[in-house]
Amino acid sequence: MWRDAALVAGKDLRIELRSKVALNQVVPFAVVVVILFGLAIGQAAPPAGAASGGALANATVLRAAGAGLFWVAVLLSTVLAVQRSFAVESADGARDGLRLSGLDPAGIFLGKAGATAAELAALEVVLGLAAALVYGIHPAGLAMLAGAGALATVGLAAVGTLYGALSSGTRVRETLLPLLFFPVAAPVLLAATKAFDAAIAGTPAAGTTWLEVLAVFALAYVALGAVAFGPLLEDA
Amino acid sequence: MATALSFRDAVALAGGFPLLAGLTLEVGEGEIVHVRGPNGAGKTSLLRACAGLLPLSSGSAVVLGHDLRVEREGVRRQVGMLGHAGALYDDLSVEENVRFAVRASRGKEGQVAGALGRLGLDGRLARTRVGKLSAGQRRRTALAVLVARRPRLWLLDEPHAGLDELGRLALDGLIVELAAAEATVLLVSHELERAERLADRVVTLAGGRVVAEASGQRAPQPIAPARWSAAEAVGVGSDVA
Amino acid sequence: MTALSRRRALALTGWLAVAAVAATVWLGLWVTPPDENMGDLVRLLYLHPPLAWVAFLAYGLSFLASVLYLWPRTRDLRLDRLAGASAEVGVVFTGLTLVTGSIWGRPTWGAWWTWDPLLTTTALLFVLYLGYLALRRVPGDPAGRARRSAIGALVAFVDVPIVYFSVDWWRSLHQAPSISLASRKMYVHGSMAWTLLLGFLAFTLLYAWLLGHRYRIARLAEREESSVLELALAERRDEAVEGAPAPVPADAVTGGGPGSPGVEMTPAGRSR
Numbered sequence: 001m002w003r004d005a006a007l008v009a010g011k012d013l014r015i016e017l018r019s020k021v022a023l024n025q026v027v028p029f030a031v032v033v034v035i036l037f038g039l040a041i042g043q044a045a046p047p048a049g050a051a052s053g054g055a056l057a058n059a060t061v062l063r064a065a066g067a068g069l070f071w072v073a074v075l076l077s078t079v080l081a082v083q084r085s086f087a088v089e090s091a092d093g094a095r096d097g098l099r100l101s102g103l104d105p106a107g108i109f110l111g112k113a114g115a116t117a118a119e120l121a122a123l124e125v126v127l128g129l130a131a132a133l134v135y136g137i138h139p140a141g142l143a144m145l146a147g148a149g150a151l152a153t154v155g156l157a158a159v160g161t162l163y164g165a166l167s168s169g170t171r172v173r174e175t176l177l178p179l180l181f182f183p184v185a186a187p188v189l190l191a192a193t194k195a196f197d198a199a200i201a202g203t204p205a206a207g208t209t210w211l212e213v214l215a216v217f218a219l220a221y222v223a224l225g226a227v228a229f230g231p232l233l234e235d236a
Numbered sequence: 237m238a239t240a241l242s243f244r245d246a247v248a249l250a251g252g253f254p255l256l257a258g259l260t261l262e263v264g265e266g267e268i269v270h271v272r273g274p275n276g277a278g279k280t281s282l283l284r285a286c287a288g289l290l291p292l293s294s295g296s297a298v299v300l301g302h303d304l305r306v307e308r309e310g311v312r313r314q315v316g317m318l319g320h321a322g323a324l325y326d327d328l329s330v331e332e333n334v335r336f337a338v339r340a341s342r343g344k345e346g347q348v349a350g351a352l353g354r355l356g357l358d359g360r361l362a363r364t365r366v367g368k369l370s371a372g373q374r375r376r377t378a379l380a381v382l383v384a385r386r387p388r389l390w391l392l393d394e395p396h397a398g399l400d401e402l403g404r405l406a407l408d409g410l411i412v413e414l415a416a417a418e419a420t421v422l423l424v425s426h427e428l429e430r431a432e433r434l435a436d437r438v439v440t441l442a443g444g445r446v447v448a449e450a451s452g453q454r455a456p457q458p459i460a461p462a463r464w465s466a467a468e469a470v471g472v473g474s475d476v477a
Numbered sequence: 478m479t480a481l482s483r484r485r486a487l488a489l490t491g492w493l494a495v496a497a498v499a500a501t502v503w504l505g506l507w508v509t510p511p512d513e514n515m516g517d518l519v520r521l522l523y524l525h526p527p528l529a530w531v532a533f534l535a536y537g538l539s540f541l542a543s544v545l546y547l548w549p550r551t552r553d554l555r556l557d558r559l560a561g562a563s564a565e566v567g568v569v570f571t572g573l574t575l576v577t578g579s580i581w582g583r584p585t586w587g588a589w590w591t592w593d594p595l596l597t598t599t600a601l602l603f604v605l606y607l608g609y610l611a612l613r614r615v616p617g618d619p620a621g622r623a624r625r626s627a628i629g630a631l632v633a634f635v636d637v638p639i640v641y642f643s644v645d646w647w648r649s650l651h652q653a654p655s656i657s658l659a660s661r662k663m664y665v666h667g668s669m670a671w672t673l674l675l676g677f678l679a680f681t682l683l684y685a686w687l688l689g690h691r692y693r694i695a696r697l698a699e700r701e702e703s704s705v706l707e708l709a710l711a712e713r714r715d716e717a718v719e720g721a722p723a724p725v726p727a728d729a730v731t732g733g734g735p736g737s738p739g740v741e742m743t744p745a746g747r748s749r
Binding site: 159166167171180183184186190191194213217224232234 | 605608609611615616625631632635636642
């Protein structure tokens with residue numbers, strides 16, 4: 001199973017290196033989202049009793065909300081990344097090919113989720129820098145950031161790949177995937193944001209509960225995905 | 237002669253529509269069977285069912301010793317299918333596509349070079365991205381993937397379509413080689429004369445069932461020793477990029 | 478159980494449910510006293526927790542049915558039907574839970590919506606299962622649709638405890654204790670307690686009745702689908718008899734290619 005996973009992950013990553021879709025489309029998309037959030041919040045009226053004029057108040061708001069906005073952007077990007085992951089297979093009937101290849105379905109799941117997670121991780125580094133710049137954040141607890149980020153990414157990639165397989169066989173996949181994915185991913189958004197908040201505020205220890213939540217989520221969906229992927233592929 | 241596949245009153249549905257409506261067919265190992273019939277008769281569905289891709293809702297189907305009503309995964313490793321679509325990754329090169337298939341089926345590295353050579357895809361073509369190939373070259377790549385995996389049952393869905401004459405001859409040569417090697421071949425084709433000359437048996441499908449069977453006209457010797465590399469060497473044919 | 482006795486049992490459940498709900502309403506609105514703290518608002522208590530409980534029950538049943546469906550030994554399309562029907566009723570009850578919770582929140586906290594942990598969790602569950610229902614509607618063959626839906630139900634249900642826990646932890650960190658879960662443990666006694674219990678019973682009966690009918694509708698819908706299938710099968714077979722196979726090739730030899738009926742043919746099924 002692991003052998004198959006490595007094979008599929010390698011294949012997906014090599015395709016990404018060649019086609020550069022994630023690099024050219026998903027990353028800019030995420031950066032645009034980050035900027036749009038900045039614009040949107042910049043328009044909001046400053047809260048009553050704010051210190052000086054609008055600009056300063058909104059900068060404060062952005063800094064406070066920065067972690068959450070970052071993770072919303074990641075969630076949106078995950079949907080794109082997963083859709084791309086399965087578009088690669090459907091083009092030219094390659095999905096039948098996967099079933100016929102003799103690869104272990106659990107291995108295919110782990111490979112695809114792994115490749116998606118790797119792409120997301122690279123995205124998050126770029127996005128993190130962008131968010132730090134635009135929102136004026138200076139993160140402190142790097143270990144917490146890395147830990148929470150890694151766990152959250154694994155969980156998101158796992159659920160995304162699972163739902164991606166579910167919806168890729170259907171004709172309504174573009175609208176079905178986001179509808180399914182976002183409610184399920186909500187706890188990850190919450191937990192990752194809180195963990196990041198703790199790291200940014202300089203009190204990383206406060207984020208450990210959230211780390212546990214992320215770990216449980218990641219574990220649960222990696223396991224569920226590995227088990228459920230086989231039956232799912234059958235719905236070509 | 238051992239039985240390669242045996243279908244009895246097989247019914248397969250898709251969204252309520254019966255793709256196969258009570259199909260009965262037996263094919264022995266080493267046979268080349270030409271499957272023909274009007275559009276929508278169920279020819280592709282038959283191939284997909286043999287590959288274990290199509291679930292059956294009633295009847296029985298045993299392919300290469302695997303009972304498809306019980307489980308359909310085991311048969312897939314022993315079956316090679318060439319469908320309408322190429323099932324290839326456009327962003328990877330010819331060689332990478334073949335190597336992926338070989339590794340996925342736990343084959344040996346040597347099978348890659350052998351398959352590429354047999355299909356005349358070595359050299360510069362091997363490193364070209366599949367997305368940049370012509371339709372005929374893509375077909376050859378798909379065949380190379382199959383050849384590298386060495387399946388016991390070959391399911392070819394209109395393999396000649398889109399190839400020029402030399403390509404078709406080379407394909408015929410390949411099919412004849414397969415027959416000589418005791419592989420079983422189900423050949424769906426609208427090229428009736430050509431397919432009949434290759435086949436041991438001709439089966440006609442209509443409305444999801446077999447309506448007629450007859451003997452084929454398989455020639456005792458290979459029709460032409462044409463191979464792709466030879467075709468390219470001659471320099472004729474638009475199959476060359 | 479014969480169809481008639483099934484229908485009778487269902488009708489009986491319906492009547493009991495109506496009676497119980499009516500009793501709850503009567504007790505809740507007129508007989509029980511107003512609470513010291515909340516006043517008349519406490520009367521919503523007889524509705525809100527029972528509705529929430531039924532929603533959870535519905536989702537739990539849906540999850541169980543889905544698991545059983547996926548298990549090869551207990552695979553049965555009826556389980557899939559049950560899972561779908563239960564989830565649909567569950568969504569309705571979740572919606573009602575949200576509405577009653579919101580109504581309760583308005584006078585209590587001054588807003589139609591607050592990020593109260595249970596309310597937030599309920600809202601997320603609502604959307605989660607709306608997605609599941611959307612998944613069920615995707616067209617496909619019954620077995621494939623059932624399998625997809627079952628896995629969707631699993632994925633959704635695994636998320637429920639995680640959502641519940643994270644939202645609860647989140648709010649308990651930020652809000653005054655008055656809106657944390659602790660405040661849920663109110664002290665009810667006397668007629669209020671009985672009414673509350675009756676409320677639970679009443680809505681559970683209502684759920685059972687709705688579930689029974691929804692299941693029946695699903696079964697009838699599938700029966701209609703399969704009768705359409707019979708028709709389609711028959712039509713396809715006719716295709717085979719009248720349909721025009723390809724014309725005989727020009728150089729046809731003895732033993733003949735397959736042609737229109739009437740030409741000498743080898744009967745199908747006889748091997749070479």
